[in-house]
Amino acid sequence: MKRSVWQTAGLAMVVSQGAWAEYAYNLQTPASKVAEDVFQLHNLIMLVCLGIFVVVFGAMFYSLIKHRKSVGHQAAHFHENTTVEIIWTVIPFVILMGMAYPAAKVVIDMKDTSNPDLTIKVTGYQWKWGYDYLNEGVSIYSNLSTPRDQIEGKAAKGEHYLLEVDEPVVVPVGKRVRLLITANDVLHAWWVPALGAKQDAIPGFIRDSWFKADKIGTYRGQCVELCGKDHGFMPIVVEVVSEADFAAWVAKKKGAATTAAADNGKTFDQAELISRGESVYAANCAACHQANGMGVPGAFPAISGSKVATGPIADHIGIVLNGRPGTAMSAFGVQLSDADIAAVVSYQRNAWANKLGDAAQPADVAALRGGAAATPVDAAAPASPLPVAVNFAVGAKTLDQAAQDALNATAAYLKDNASARVDISGFTDKTGDPVKNAELAKLRAFAVRDALLAAGVTEDRVNLKKPENITGSAENFDARRVEVRLAN
C-alpha cells in the first residue's frame, strides 16, 4: 500500500511517462528482510517529507500569489509570535520521534550478525574482490568480465555491462550469510542493494555484515568507496542458489583447487608459461601497467623495458610476490598460485621490448615465497619470521593460505638455521565450553605441527606446549590462534 502511493508520486516526477518502465526511480526490489525494512522505512520518511513540503510550500506559494505588491497587498507589521514559534518547534520534534523508533529497530537488526549458517571472508583488492568460504575451504577471486572493447565503445554493450564477473559469489537461499569484510590495499565497500548489505572494507581491520537472501536469483552490486583508478570497474555478483546446487558448487570448486595445486608441482615449457601468463597479466596487471606494458607515466610504471622485468629473475618474482608497500602494487603472492606467478613473470620477461628468452617455473616461485623473496637468493640469510601467530575462524582447525605461507616461511627459516627449534601453543577465544575449547586448542596446535612436518621440518625440532585457552586479546579473531616461537 505504502509502496503504491510512493510509486504514484514517483510517476508524476518522471519526465517521460511513455518510457517509464525504463526509468528506475526507487530503491531496487528488496530480496532480503533487511532490504525490505529499509525500503518501507524510506517510503515512510518520503511520505512524511512530502506532507510537510506540501503544507509549508503550499502556504508559501499562497503568500507569493496573494501577498504581492502588484495586487495591492499592504504589508502587515508583525514580526514574532511566541505561541506559533513554540508550536513549530515542538511538532517537528514529535514527528522525528515517530521516525526514530522504527529506524532504531532496523539499525539493531542490521547489526546482529550472530548465528550465521555460512561465513564468507570478503577482501577488497585494487580492483577485484576475493572471497574465502571459511568453513568450506573454497577461495575465489571475482574480476570484472565486461570486455575492454565494450568499455571503449568498440563493441556493443551487453545486458549486464559493468555488472558482470568471471566468478560470482554463490550462496544458498534462505541461509544467514555472515560476511567478514576487509581490504588488502585501500578502502573499498561491498554493496549489493537488493540484499541490503553494505559495509566498508578497511585494510588491517575486519568488519562484519550479513544478509539472508529470500529468493533464488542473481543480485548485482558495485564497490562504493573510491578506491582509485578502477573504482567503477569492480562489481559484485551474488548468485543465490538452492542448497543442493550450493553443495555441488563447493565440490566443483574444491576439485578445481586440487587441479590448480597440482600445477604448482609441474614444470612447464616456455611457450605454455607465456600463453598462460598473458591471460594472468590481462586479469591482474593490465589495469595499471596497461596491455602494452607501458604503464601510465607518473602513476604506474612501465614493465616493457623496466629494470625489474629485465633484471635478475628472482628480484622480479619477489616484486610480484610481495608488492611494493605504499603503492598500488599489491602482494600478488596471496592472490595467485605459484604456477600463475611463474607464468606472468615469464610473460612479462618475453613480451613487448623485453625479449629475454628466460622463464620462471612454479618451483622458483615456491622457493622465494615467505618474505625472503625480495632479497636476491645469494644475499644474506632471511630474517627470522618468528614469533608468528596463525589465526583460525570460529571453531575451525584448518589452516588458511596466510597461515600456510607463514608456516612455509618458518620451515624455510628452520632449514637455514639448523640449530633452531620452535615451541607451538594453541589458543581459543573465551566464548564457549572450556573443555571443548581446550580440545580445539590442542587440535589447532596439531594442525600447525603437521603443516611444519609436511614442509620438511623434522619432528625433534618441534615442541608442543600444553594446550591453553587463555586469551590476551579482546579481539576474538586475534585470540583464535596458534603461536610459534623460537625455543630456548
Place this chain on the structure above:
Amino acid sequence: MAHDTAHGHDDHGHHAPPTGIVRWLSTTNHKDIGSLYLWFALIMLFAAGTMALLIRAELFQPGLQLTNPDFFNQLTTMHGLIMIFGVIMPAFSGFANWQVPLMLGAPDMAFPRMNNWAFWILPVAAILLMSSFFLPGGAVAGGWTMYPPLFIQGGISYDLTILAVHIMGLSSIMGSINIITTILNMRAPGLTLMKMPLFVWTWLITAYLLIATMPVLAGAVTMLLTDRNFGTHFFNAAGGGDPVMFQHIFWFFAHPEVYILILPAFGIVSQVIPTFARKPLFGYASMVYATASIAILSFIVWAHHMFTVGMPAAAQLFFMFSTMLIAVPTGVKVFNWVATMWKGSMTFETPMLFAIAFVCLFTIGGFSGLVLAIAPVDIQLHDTYYVVAHFHYVLVSGALFSIFAGIYYWLPKWTGHMYNETLGKWHFWLSVIGMNIVFFPMHFLGLAGMPRRIPDYALQFTEFNQIATVGAFIFGFSQLIFLIVVLKAIKGGEKATTRVWEGAEGLEWTVPSPAPYHTFETAPVVK
C-alpha cells in the same frame, strides 16, 4: 609640529590609494579586499564549473569517451576541493569584508593588514592546487575527503594539495579572527548584539566554527603528510594506526564545515526576504538561537558520514538521533522565512527570486538530508548519487543561490549602478531550471543503485544521466549571463539611489551608492 593641522590631518588619513596592480596587492581597504575575494571566487567558479561539465559530458552515455578513469577521478576531486575552498568560502568572505563594516557602522575591519594577507595567500593555494594538473601523475585523484590509504598512494600533487589545504585553512583562520574582532569591538554606538543584522550574526557564528575546526583539518592533513613522507603510521594498520581514525578527525572538521558553507547563506537570505516582503524578519531572536543551535549540534553529528564503516549499534543510534535533531532548528528557520513573506507586500526582483528558490530548494536538500540521517536508509544510499543530489541541493541551490541573491542585492550599493533586471531574470530562470534538471534525477540514480565517483555506469542508469548532463550544460552556460550582468553594472547603467530598494533597512543603505572608499569614519548612532 611645523605644519598646520589641516595638512597634518591629510597626511595621516587620506593618502590617495596607489593605482594599478599595486593598489590591489597592497590594499588594506575592506571594500577592495571584499571585491578581491569575490572576483577570486568567480574565477574559481568557472574553473571548477568547467571540470563539472567535463564530468557530466563523460557521463552523458555509458562507456569511456572523453576521459580515462584516472583523469575522471582528478576532475571529481578537484571540482569538490575548489568549489568548497575556492568558491563558496571565499565568496562568503567577500560578502563579510564588504558588508560587516558597512552593517556595523565601522570604518574598516579590525586588522586591515592581516585582512590583506588572509586574501593574498589564497591565490597561492589555488595555484598549488591547479598547477598539479600539469605534474607527472596529474592532479590529486583521491576524492576531496582525502581518505587514506588511497591518499597515501598518490604522487607529488597529493603533497601540494595538503600544502594548499594548510594555506587555505590559515587564510580562513585569519579571516575569522578579523571578523570576530570587528563584530565584537567595532559596532556603532547603540548597535547591541541583538540588534545586529542577521547576516552579521550568522558570520559571527561561522567564524567561531572556522576557528574551532580548521586546526582539526590541519592536524588531519599533517598526519597524512607525515604518513606519506616521513614513515609514520597514523592511518596504517600495519604500523598500529587506523584508516578510520582519519575519517573521524576529518568529519569532525567537515561536518561543521558544511554549516560554514550554509550559515552565511541563511544570513544573506534573511536580509533579502524582509527587504522585498517590505516586512521585518519574523522571529529574529529565534533565528539567532536556531543558528547557534545548528552550530553547536554540528560538533556531535560527524559520524553520520561514516555509517558504513561498521560502528557499534549504540554509536549508530547516537549519531542518527543527534543528526535528526538538526531538522528542528533548520525547520524553525524555514518557517520564519515563510512567515516573513506571509502578509507582506512582495515584489520579485532577482535577489528575491534567488532567495525564494533558496528557501524552496534548500528545503528539498534538507529533506534528503533527513532521509540520509536515518542510519539504515543511509547505509543503503551512502556513496551513491543520492548523496550527490543531496549535497548539491544544499550547496548549489543553497549556498550558491544565496551568493547570487546577495550579489544582485548589494551590487547597486557596490557599483553605484542598477544591474540589468531582464538579464538578471534570465540568469535566475535558466539557473533554477537547469539546476533542477541536473540534480533532481540524481536522487533516482542513487536510489536505483548508481555509486558516486564512477566514470562509467551500467546501462539502466543511462536515461537519467543524459537528462542530468543536458541540465548541467544549461546551468553551466547560463552563468555567463551572470558574468555579463556584473560587468555591465560595473561599467554603467541606471544610477542607484542611496536606499536602492524600497524596503531596505540597515546602516549600509545610509551611505551613498556607490559606497565611498572610506565610510563611517565617524560612527553613526543607532537608536
